[in-house]
Amino acid sequence: MDLNLTPQEKQFRDELRLWLLQNSPRDWHEKLAAEEDQHKRFAFLRAWQKKVYEGGWAGVSWPRPYGGRGATLIEQVIFTEEMTRAAAPALPGILGLALVGPILITFGTEAQKQRHLANILSGDEIWCQGFSEPNAGSDLAALRSEAVLEGDQFRVNGHKIWTSFGWIADWCALLVRTNPDVPKHKGLTFLLVDMRSPGVEVRPLRQMTGESEFNEVFFHDVAVPLENAVGKRNDGWNVAISTLMHERAMLGAGLQIGFRRQFDRLVELSQGLCTNGRPAASDPQVRQKLAQFHAEIEIMRLNQMRAISRIAHRGAPGAEGSIQKIFWSELNQRLQQFAMELLGPRGQLTRGSPHALDEGEWAYSWLRARGNTIEAGTSEIQRNIIGHFVLGLPKSY
């Protein structure tokens, strides 16, 4: 593949750069870090997504009739990279933008598309993903939350866990069992559930970063209209697998720019820090590790371009997303571990501590990175997928 941008891609990138320069908020990181109320922090991010939408930059690769820009997947990646490069705030409706929207575009009815896509783009409606359960994570098809069809509506009962954005979500992409009498993958249905429906109960879970980003969600006799099923009834596994493939293929896009930013900052910090009585930057071991990270971040960028180019040719993400997922999640954990070793005790100070480096970014990133090899499928599961679907090895389970 040709890794150089085409004239059209360059024009897209330059237009976006200019727009971000003129519109991206300044000093938002400090302001948001100082804001204790997570609802107020979220409202700020939501307003930012609205601005991106009104500027015509949300869902750039979505078809024009649904509010997108009709751009290519490479341009979608350029968008994510440029947002990170400009240090612009992240878009809070990420699950709607990266997962639910593409799934509705592929599997949804026209009515579902008309009802949801524009609100996903504008951030007026935030989505969560209700897949995992206390006894169904890696073995997702073992889930037990059930939906019973009564006339023209489902009655949903069950318990989901680790539901990111559950505390603020307006809608949930919910995977439930609709037929208990067939093999486990065959009796599932993918539903769109209004989180304001009577019987939905959300309980936030506190994480080691101090945030309550994810939640437990309980469904007690929740009524969901039949027309909110995506794809065929009992064929939810296909829709769910496609969702997971989008998650693995697209959520890593642009991350290497953030890693590169942190890497550059570590190089800068290593010049002022002392190890063994000399500047850390002249220590051969530190230099060796920095060189290794420099190379690995570049490998990640090239792998991402390769994966996107394959998706563009094939029309849907495939198992190569698992390669990217393992690579970025394990690289991030190694990078954060190195940062902790380089920065010493000061790196461990969290936001709000008087001597915290970079507003506690390093301590936060180290803690948050622990979940990277679990979320969107654990490293062991990604290795199983690569072994079986990419290398053609027999199933290990």
Ligand SMILES: Cc1cc2nc3c(=O)[nH]c(=O)nc-3n(C[C@H](O)[C@H](O)[C@H](O)COP(=O)(O)OP(=O)(O)OC[C@H]3O[C@@H](n4cnc5c(N)ncnc54)[C@H](O)[C@@H]3O)c2cc1C
């Ligand atoms: C930050 C974060 C955000 C998340 N957000 C969401 C969300 O928004 N919505 C949602 O539905 N879920 C979410 N999850 C849940 C996530 O998808 C699950 O945690 C993940 O799929 C693993 O499931 P589990 O936790 O039940 O672990 P288990 O499946 O119980 O696994 C436990 C251990 O056993 C290993 N293991 C299991 N099966 C195999 C096998 N066949 N071969 C080899 N090893 C195996 C696993 O790798 C792991 O090490 C999130 C998780 C995190 C950490």
